[in-house]
Each structure stands twice: as C-alpha cells, then as structure tokens.
Amino acid sequence: MYAEFARITVDAVGGPDNIRQVTHCATRLRFQLVDPDKADRERVEQQSEAVGVIESQGQFQVIVGPTVPEAYRAVAAIPGVRTEDSEPQDAAGDGAAKPARGKGSGSWLDRLLGTISAIFTPYIPVLASVGIIQGLLAVAVKFHWLANTSDTYAILAAAGNAMIYFFPVLLAFTAARQFGANPYIGATIGAALLEPNLTAINVSGKHLDFLGIPFIGQSFSSTVLPILFGMWAFSYLERALKRILPQLTHLLLIPVFSLVVMVPAMLLVFGPIGFGIAKGVAVGYDWLLHYPLILSLLFGGFFIFVIAIGAHWLVTPLLLGILADQGKEYALAAGGMGNYAILGVLLAVLLTSKDKPTRTVAASAAFVNGVAGITEPGLYGVVIKSKRYLVAVVAGGLVGGLICGLFDVYVTAFAFSGILGAPAFLASPRAVPYFFAVACSMAVGFLCTLLLDRRSRQSEQAQTTPEPAAAEAAAR
Incomplete structure (x- = not known):
C-alpha cells in the first residue's frame, strides 16, 4: 500500500x-x-x-x-x-x-527536543493505554461492579500500574540507546534501583550510606529526570571504558564496571540532582495552582501549539511525574481542550466545505481525533492551512480551559482524548465538569468555524461583485 x-x-x-x-x-x-x-x-x-x-x-x-x-x-x-x-x-x-x-x-534546542522525543515516543501510547485500564477499574469500583480488595482487582490493577511503577527500567533502555550506550545495561541499572531489598531501605527517607558516603533514601519508582541524567552520564562512562579496557574484555568487564559505578552514582549523584530539579518544578507548579484560571487558560488555549512544534515531549513527562507524585494533575485536563476544539473545527469544515479533498481529509481526521485523540491529521491537514481555523481552535480551547479552571478540573490517570480515553477521565472526581468543558470546546470550535467561514465567503463575494454604479458605467 x-x-x-x-x-x-x-x-x-x-x-x-x-x-x-x-x-x-x-x-x-x-x-x-x-x-x-x-x-x-x-x-x-x-x-x-x-x-x-x-x-x-x-x-x-x-x-x-x-x-x-x-x-x-x-x-x-x-x-x-x-x-x-x-x-x-x-x-x-x-x-x-x-x-x-x-x-x-x-540548534541545541532542536537536539534537546529531538532527543526527548526519541526517548519518550515509544512509551506515550502505552502510558495512555494503562491510563484507560486505571480509569475502567476506578469506574468499576465507584459503581460497585468490582471490589478493590478482590483478587481480580489486584490482577487488573497490576496490568495498569506496572508501566508507571517500572517506568525507570523502560526509560533507561530507550535513554541509553538514544545517548549511544548499551540499552540492556541501561535497563539493568534502572532495574537495580527498584530491586526489592534496595527499595525497602531506599523508600524510608532516612539517611543512608554507601562506603561511608551519606545519602538520603528516596523512591525511584515512576521517576524520570534521575534516569535521564544517569543514562547520559552512563553513555560517557561506557565510551571511556571502551577506550581504556582491552577489546577482548569488553563483553564481560564493561557491564561489570558500568553496574558497579552507575548504581551507586544514581543513588549518590543523579538521584539527588533529578529529585532536586523535580522538586523545583513542583514548587513552581504549585505556585501556578494558586492561579488556576491562568493555568487552565494557558494550557486550554495554547497547548495545541506546543503539540504542533513537538515540544509536548518535553512538557508531558514533567506533568506525568507530577501526576505520579501527587495522584492528580490539572494541566493534562485543560491541555486536551484544544484537541476537542480541533474536532469541532473539523466537523464544521466537513459540513460546509465545498472542496471534496478538504472534506475527505476533515472526515478521516475527525474520526481518528474523536476515537483515539490523534490530532495531527486535522491540525496539519486542515487547521494550520487557514488562520480562521486557528482562531476557532484557540477560542474553543480557551472556553474549555476557562471551565476547567472555574470548576477545579483535574485528572487522576493519563490517557489521550477521544472515546477510547474516556474511561481515564471518567475516573476523576471532576468528570462531569470535564466533559462539560469538552462539549463547550467542541461547540465553540464548531460555531466559530461556521461564523468565520461565512464571513470569509461574504468578503469574497463583496470583492467579486461590482458596485451598481460601476456596473452601470461599464454597461455604457
């Protein structure tokens, strides 16, 4: 094909x-x-x-x-x-x-965004999928279809939680590969941080020591930044070992030295650095939560442009980290309003456009957007080709973001927008105002597109229709 x-x-x-x-x-x-x-x-x-x-x-x-x-x-x-x-x-x-x-x-920014994108791209669909599982379980418990103490719940919850809890292992694999290091050694380093005996003492928050060097125990489950920093350093360590060690010893000694050096380094150096930065981000985020309208309006109206340039791969992992740490997150709720505004625009274009290829693109893009929350076909195939469609998307996103801010809307599980991701959002205690915001975003995007298209056609007709006086003069 x-x-x-x-x-x-x-x-x-x-x-x-x-x-x-x-x-x-x-x-x-x-x-x-x-x-x-x-x-x-x-x-x-x-x-x-x-x-x-x-x-x-x-x-x-x-x-x-x-x-x-x-x-x-x-x-x-x-x-x-x-x-x-x-x-x-x-x-x-x-x-x-x-x-x-x-x-x-x-540029360095392009390389940074490209690296982050390559590292996280394989996992975003899976993260969204496990969010759906978590949402379905939450709905089942809420309506008493399933007891959260049952074996069935425990088994299904494991399917939904494993990706989040063991994310450092998977992230270490793709990060090591992207930085040019052996991904299997990288994954083993990540797995060592979640080894049960180490986890038992590391989650305590107490002052621990390694060969007399003190450090504070912290849980590495669901972490992102420590793994990224550690795998970047590991790539340099591995290259240095390849230069120093005889070729014949690479197969066995490189994994040995890498694990012996990097696992303690993760606990003593890269863990504290990553946790410190994450804490700073969380402090800034908590400050922004004092102004929920601003937060929701920014993400509702303009996050779609972050998606358009691919920078969401830099922002989304930070939001997922906050979700994993706090159990709820606001920006992921408001940030999806632009997606639904695009869906409203596509439905309006499908209804009013006289161009068959445009209608075809709008129809297929609306389908994948509405079902799976995939926005790129509509964004690049229809919206970005007209300024008035961009205006309609921003308007719809702002209205949805405004509602999210007014009603304190947050999510408790991550998923893509669309029908398939609905269970994850249904699990939130703010599900009703969330879906009201979704409906308003779509409606505003739809109506703005109809009005702006009508205004555009009237303007074109005015330009092509001669004035009566001019027409009479031409007739003479």
Whole structure:
C-alpha cells in the first residue's frame, strides 16, 4: 500500500545515504537527515498519503496519520535505509545506537527536543493505554461492579500500574540507546534501583550510606529526570571504558564496571540532582495552582501549539511525574481542550466545505481525533492551512480551559482524548465538569468555524461583485 509512497519519500529526502535514521510516533515519520538541505519538501507534500510536513527538533517529519506504522515498514524495507532496529553494531557487539551528530543536527534546542522525543515516543501510547485500564477499574469500583480488595482487582490493577511503577527500567533502555550506550545495561541499572531489598531501605527517607558516603533514601519508582541524567552520564562512562579496557574484555568487564559505578552514582549523584530539579518544578507548579484560571487558560488555549512544534515531549513527562507524585494533575485536563476544539473545527469544515479533498481529509481526521485523540491529521491537514481555523481552535480551547479552571478540573490517570480515553477521565472526581468543558470546546470550535467561514465567503463575494454604479458605467 505504501511502497510507492516510501520510494518517492526516501528519494525526496535525499536517498538512503542522506538518512541517518528514521523512526515514527503515533502519526509521523521522523527522519534524521545528514544534510536537511537536500530534502525536497514540496515533492513529499504532493503525495496524497502525506497530510503535511514539518521540520522540527532537527528532524524532517512527515505527517501520515494513524496508518504510519505501515508507512514506516515500507520505508524501512528500502535497501540502505537505517532504522532503530538496523543500527550497525559496534566493536563490542552490543548493538548500541550511535548518537546522531554532525551537519543537520540543528540548534541545541532542536537536539534537546529531538532527543526527548526519541526517548519518550515509544512509551506515550502505552502510558495512555494503562491510563484507560486505571480509569475502567476506578469506574468499576465507584459503581460497585468490582471490589478493590478482590483478587481480580489486584490482577487488573497490576496490568495498569506496572508501566508507571517500572517506568525507570523502560526509560533507561530507550535513554541509553538514544545517548549511544548499551540499552540492556541501561535497563539493568534502572532495574537495580527498584530491586526489592534496595527499595525497602531506599523508600524510608532516612539517611543512608554507601562506603561511608551519606545519602538520603528516596523512591525511584515512576521517576524520570534521575534516569535521564544517569543514562547520559552512563553513555560517557561506557565510551571511556571502551577506550581504556582491552577489546577482548569488553563483553564481560564493561557491564561489570558500568553496574558497579552507575548504581551507586544514581543513588549518590543523579538521584539527588533529578529529585532536586523535580522538586523545583513542583514548587513552581504549585505556585501556578494558586492561579488556576491562568493555568487552565494557558494550557486550554495554547497547548495545541506546543503539540504542533513537538515540544509536548518535553512538557508531558514533567506533568506525568507530577501526576505520579501527587495522584492528580490539572494541566493534562485543560491541555486536551484544544484537541476537542480541533474536532469541532473539523466537523464544521466537513459540513460546509465545498472542496471534496478538504472534506475527505476533515472526515478521516475527525474520526481518528474523536476515537483515539490523534490530532495531527486535522491540525496539519486542515487547521494550520487557514488562520480562521486557528482562531476557532484557540477560542474553543480557551472556553474549555476557562471551565476547567472555574470548576477545579483535574485528572487522576493519563490517557489521550477521544472515546477510547474516556474511561481515564471518567475516573476523576471532576468528570462531569470535564466533559462539560469538552462539549463547550467542541461547540465553540464548531460555531466559530461556521461564523468565520461565512464571513470569509461574504468578503469574497463583496470583492467579486461590482458596485451598481460601476456596473452601470461599464454597461455604457
């Protein structure tokens, strides 16, 4: 299905030799190019399968939609194209991915966003899925369909909680791989922090010591920043060990030295650094909670633009950390209002547009948005092509954010917006005002689009219809 699309796209971005690596997220093909100047953006955009193209985070991103896994497999099947799974092994045979460097890496901010995106992209859909499980369980307990003391509840709760609790293990894997280190050693370092005997003393909050060096015990479950800092340092340690140790000893001694050095370092250095920064973020967030209207309006009206440039991969992990720490989170609730405003815009375009290709894109984009909360097809395929649609999205998001702020709306589990994610939001004690905000966001987006489209058509008619005096003069 995507064979021809893949062939043209690879050729348009400069061929396999110009592709450092290609990955994908929920809706986008993400190309890391050796030389971005070789990419022919217009040629890619001319293909019907491409909803749009955005160059962000040092990447050339092709928006395909929810069928992006099929497009990715077609691209990966082209000889010479490098993917995450086809990185050449290094001398030690560990298969560790090499960090992307050189021309085309972009600014430091682009590289930072690109790195964060590559690390978190594989997990966001799973995090949303376990949020749905947690929501369904909460609803079942609330309506007395299931007792929270039953074995059934415990088993299903394990399915929903495991991803959150053991997130450091999974995060260490992709972070180590992205930083160019052995991901399996990285995952083992993360797992060591959750080892039962260590966890038993580490969660105490007491003053502990390692070889006489004091540190304060803290739980690493659900943590993000300590793992990121630790894996970044581990990548440098591993490279140093490869230079120092004889080649023959790499297979056994590199894991030994890495674990012996990094596990204590996580407890003594990177844990305190990460926890300190997280605490600072939490303090700033708590301050912003004193102004709930401002928080909800900012996220409701403008978070969609953060998604548009891909910077949500930097913000969302921080919000997930707050959710895991406090058990509830406000910005994730208000931040989804822009998604529903886009859905309202798409429904209005589907109703009023006379352009068949636009209606087709709007219909498919509205479907994936309404069902699975995937906004990129609608955002890039319809909304971003007209300023009046952007105005309608902001208006709808602001109204939804206003309602969230007025009614103190928060979520207790993370999920994408849309029908499939509804159980996670139903679990919140603020579910009623949340869904009222959703309805208002959609309604405002829909009505604003109708009004602005009508005004635009009237303006166009006024410009093309000659004045009576001018028409009479022309007739003479």
